[in-house]
Amino acid sequence: MxxxxxxxxxxxxxxxxxxxxxxxxxxxxxxxxxxxxxxxxxxxxxxxxxxxxxxxxxxxxxxxxxxxxxxxxxxxxxxxxxxxxxxxxxxxxxxxxxxxxxxxxxxxxxxxxxxxxxxxxxxxxxxxxxxxxxxxxxxxxxxxxxxxxxxxxxxxxxxxxxxxxxxxxxxxxxxxxxxxxxxxxxxxxxxxxxxxxxxxxxxxxxxxxxxxxxxxxxxxxxxxxxxxxxxxxxxxxxxxxxxxENKKSYxxxxxxxxxxxxxxxxxxxxxxxxxxxxxxxxxxxxxxxxxxxxxxxxxxxxxxxxxxxxxxxxxxxxxxxxxxxxxxxxxxxxxxxxxxxxxxxxxxxxxxxxxxxxxxxxxxxxxxxxxxxxxxxxxxxxxxxxxxxxxxxxxENVVLPSATTVCRVLVQLPQAFHRFPTPTAAQSADDRFHFFTKKILPQYRDLLMSNTLIYIPSYYDYVRLRNHLHKEEYNFGQACEYTPDGKLAQVRNRFFLGKKRLLLYTERLHFYRRLTMKGIHHVVFYQLPTFPNFYPELCNLLQDAFQNPKYRGDGSQTCTVLYSTYDAQRLAAIVGSQRAAEMLTSDRPVHLFVSGGS
Known part of the structure; x- marks a missing residue:
């Protein structure tokens, strides 16, 4: 040439x-x-x-x-x-x-x-x-x-x-x-x-x-x-x-x-x-x-x-x-x-x-x-x-309905997506926190809402929420990427047995370890995951196989998601571009998906 x-x-x-x-x-x-x-x-x-x-x-x-x-x-x-x-x-x-x-x-x-x-x-x-x-x-x-x-x-x-x-x-x-x-x-x-x-x-x-x-x-x-x-x-x-050679877990x-x-x-x-x-x-x-x-x-x-x-x-x-x-x-x-x-x-x-x-x-x-x-x-x-x-x-391609990860949720699970209002991206962390602590968290005081996993992508949000739960004297456990192995095993066991009602779980811990958390009855996504495949991965942990035999099958499991206009890309990857656009512009602040079941 x-x-x-x-x-x-x-x-x-x-x-x-x-x-x-x-x-x-x-x-x-x-x-x-x-x-x-x-x-x-x-x-x-x-x-x-x-x-x-x-x-x-x-x-x-x-x-x-x-x-x-x-x-x-x-x-x-x-x-x-x-x-x-x-x-x-x-x-x-x-x-x-x-x-x-x-x-x-x-x-x-x-x-x-x-x-x-x-x-x-x-x-x-x-x-x-x-x-x-x-x-x-x-x-x-x-x-x-x-x-x-x-x-x-x-x-x-x-x-x-x-x-x-x-x-x-x-x-x-x-x-x-x-x-x-x-x-x-x-x-x-x-x-x-x-x-x-x-x-x-x-x-x-x-x-x-x-x-x-x-x-x-x-x-x-x-x-x-x-x-x-x-x-x-x-x-x-x-x-x-x-x-x-010693690998047990998938x-x-x-x-x-x-x-x-x-x-x-x-x-x-x-x-x-x-x-x-x-x-x-x-x-x-x-x-x-x-x-x-x-x-x-x-x-x-x-x-x-x-x-x-x-x-x-x-x-x-x-x-x-x-x-x-x-x-x-x-x-x-x-x-x-x-x-x-x-x-x-x-x-x-x-x-x-x-x-x-x-x-x-x-x-x-x-x-x-x-x-x-x-x-x-x-x-x-x-x-x-x-x-x-x-x-x-x-x-920049649209996410087609066939490629969404919400389709991969296998358990019968009502998933409520709550949109909270926020004027700017910089303000969204504060608005998310206030919305969560005022509107969502009080419901989990109820005895029926035991065994709730709260998934938190940002470490700053995790620290802020942990401090709030301490102050309000909630019964909760915490699992982040810095938690030592012994402590992690202990908190997972207590959560599984229902001795810890809430568990804060960070995205980084899931990314580096992909733990199979057992005993979850309710999952709350404080923010949508960075990786869209984590959404069905966590929802599918609500299957009977991962539950404590004492608590099986009362069918009252739930999934709650918080999102704002600034989560548009994460939302599109999980529910598809067209549906995400509707959910971000619709007058209704809550959207319900029901997956699985025959």
């Missing part, structure tokens, strides 16, 4: 016009349009607002061999069909390794033959350096998505490397021939070497990413440097293997997919890429790709943040798990991107791209955010922290 049409060349080897810069730094940099593709579905496309195109004459500065040109603001994406993957600007070595079939000619393989429909669509967008927010990842398609962003990251790093090596060779040749290099300017680098940052939650995710990078980059004879050390530090721990598939292997959440590793080698544990300023957990990056940021100043491709994988860990750490990384470096780190400033020296790197950075649930926090990060001139694509 000629450099004039290569997406890498078009995105990174041109300067930014003043009018485009003005647009991107304005309060409303983007205009939105919608588009539908077959695998991704409905996409909201953000493109830079129309730039005033008074023909700005490009200055005819010699930049290597090309005349300097300005970057072109993003336009509506078009899905190409029937074109070899090589012609997308993908290195032939990567195409060959992507094609696992023996004896096939990868130079003519079309993108559709080498990639699944979902991969083809995501790759087409990523390859044009657009930002992507895809909130429909799951344990079945996560490997496909990982393949795409690893392919894109390696392709990016290899093109950058080739450009630097080519220019090095030219400079060397000039010197050997005694030519002056004063007039020659090769601007092909950032302020520091790391170009790709992949943020992932757990060490087991890092193993999958490194294995994917290796399978795409290395032919059979290729080599991974420091491989043994990597598996020793990132592979399964010995007690993990013992755990497998856990859902999605839980197993996340928590199998090394689940340590503090790590960082630098990787340098050469043609036939992948060097793990490269020093951060000698690495091309950095893989880190938010905690692993944050502990380093206290002393040094220069390694984040030239990130060109930023991937956030399994964003929903990062949200469960500590979202602050993720925001902290974003606040430290593209800051003025404190040291030079052996950089030849004569070869740093002008847009990087001018401090425009944020407009060139691509953000790829993948999540299994639509999180308002991730959407805010995507819209506020990205000003990529190539535009942004947010996948």
């Amino acid at each position: 000629g450099s004039s049409t290569d997406p890498y060349h078009l995105h990174y080897e041109r300067e930014m016009s003043e009018s485009l810069l003005e647009t991107l730094t304005s309060p409303k940099p983007y205009e939105t349009q919608q588009l539908n593709w077959k695998a991704l579905g409905r996409m909201v496309i953000h493109l830079p607002a129309k730039v005033d195109r008074k023909m700005e004459k490009p200055k005819p500065v010699l930049l290597g061999e090309t005349k300097e040109k300005y970057v072109i603001p993003g336009t509506l994406p078009i899905l190409k069909a029937g074109i070899p993957l090589v012609d997308y600007g993908v290195k032939s070595q990567l195409c060959t390794n992507l094609d696992k079939r023996p004896l096939s000619d990868s130079s003519t393989q079309t993108a559709e033959e080498l990639l699944s429909p979902l991969q083809h669509e995501i790759f087409s967008l990523a390859n044009e350096y657009r930002d992507i927010y895809y909130p429909e990842m799951n344990h079945l398609n996560s490997d496909e998505i990982r393949t795409v962003y690893c392919l894109h990251s390696l392709n990016h790093v290899m093109k950058s490397r080739d450009k630097v090596l080519l220019h090095n060779a030219k400079l060397k040749k000039y010197k050997e021939n005694g030519q002056s290099t004063d007039d020659v300017e090769f601007r092909d680098q950032g302020l520091v070497r790391p170009r790709v940052l992949i943020i992932a939650p757990l060490r087991n995710s890092a193993v999958k990413i490194v294995e994917k990078l290796a399978s795409l980059l290395l032919p059979v004879k290729g080599q991974i440097i420091n491989k043994d050390r990597f598996y020793k530090e990132f592979g399964e721990e010995k007690d993990e293997e013992d755990k497998k 856990k859902p598939e999605d839980y197993e997919a996340v928590f199998t292997g090394n689940t340590d959440d503090s790590f960082r590793i630098g990787i340098s890429v050469a043609k036939r080698t992948l060097k793990l544990y490269a020093g951060f300023y000698k690495a091309d790709i950095l893989i880190a957990s938010p905690l692993g990056a944050r502990t380093l940021l206290a002393d040094d943040f220069d390694f984040l100043c030239s990130i060109e491709v930023l991937v956030i994988d399994q964003t929903d798990i990062l949200y469960m860990q500590n979202w602050d750490h993720v925001l902290h990384i974003f606040q430290h991107l593209h800051l003025q470096p404190r040291e030079q780190h052996d950089t030849d400033l004569g070869r740093v791209r002008l847009w990087a020296l001018n401090g425009y790197s944020a407009h060139y950075r691509q953000n790829l955010i993948f999540s299994s649930v639509a999180l308002p926090e991730a959407a805010a990060l995507f819209s506020r922290r990205g000003t990529n001139f190539a535009g942004k694509v947010r996948v």
Whole structure:
């Protein structure tokens, strides 16, 4: 592919016009349009607002061999069909390794033959350096998505490397021939070497990413440097293997997919890429790709943040798990991107791209955010922290009735959804608390309402409610992610026997442990769960099989849910988009669902 049409060349080897810069730094940099593709579905496309195109004459500065040109603001994406993957600007070595079939000619393989429909669509967008927010990842398609962003990251790093090596060779040749290099300017680098940052939650995710990078980059004879050390530090721990043998309880598939292997959440590793080698544990300023957990990056940021100043491709994988860990750490990384470096780190400033020296790197950075649930926090990060001139694509599909999780409630259970009024998102926590303590909680003083589990997604809400129940002298137990195992077993037993009438249960505890809580007669969702599948999981714990034999089958079980207009996404994922819209706009504040039963 000629450099004039290569997406890498078009995105990174041109300067930014003043009018485009003005647009991107304005309060409303983007205009939105919608588009539908077959695998991704409905996409909201953000493109830079129309730039005033008074023909700005490009200055005819010699930049290597090309005349300097300005970057072109993003336009509506078009899905190409029937074109070899090589012609997308993908290195032939990567195409060959992507094609696992023996004896096939990868130079003519079309993108559709080498990639699944979902991969083809995501790759087409990523390859044009657009930002992507895809909130429909799951344990079945996560490997496909990982393949795409690893392919894109390696392709990016290899093109950058080739450009630097080519220019090095030219400079060397000039010197050997005694030519002056004063007039020659090769601007092909950032302020520091790391170009790709992949943020992932757990060490087991890092193993999958490194294995994917290796399978795409290395032919059979290729080599991974420091491989043994990597598996020793990132592979399964010995007690993990013992755990497998002693495993009694059943856990859902999605839980197993996340928590199998090394689940340590503090790590960082630098990787340098050469043609036939992948060097793990490269020093951060000698690495091309950095893989880190938010905690692993944050502990380093206290002393040094220069390694984040030239990130060109930023991937956030399994964003929903990062949200469960500590979202602050993720925001902290974003606040430290593209800051003025404190040291030079052996950089030849004569070869740093002008847009990087001018401090425009944020407009060139691509953000790829993948999540299994639509999180308002991730959407805010995507819209506020990205000003990529190539535009942004947010996948936003409606939840059809067939995909709702409320359908998976198997027990016969009346579910009352209570809408409470609140004027702003900031005010909603207070309004929820007052509504709950005044309207809902007093009903649970009644003797008939024993064995009530109150599910609370936010830890702050949990603390506030716990303090209130103490003050009002309720008979209640508490189970959160910080409760020691012994205490947890004790409170579960007391709740099961009816000695504790109420049990406060946090979402994080459920996320990390997926406990089968027994003896629940009534469940209250103080707020809807972040993960829609938790809703039926908890409702189905009201089955007879999980009850104390003494209390079986009086049929008076209930489920109560609190929601407001600011829970729209969570509500849609559980009851479906159309029904959620009706429940949010209807005059009636209470909606009743009855599930199960013959």
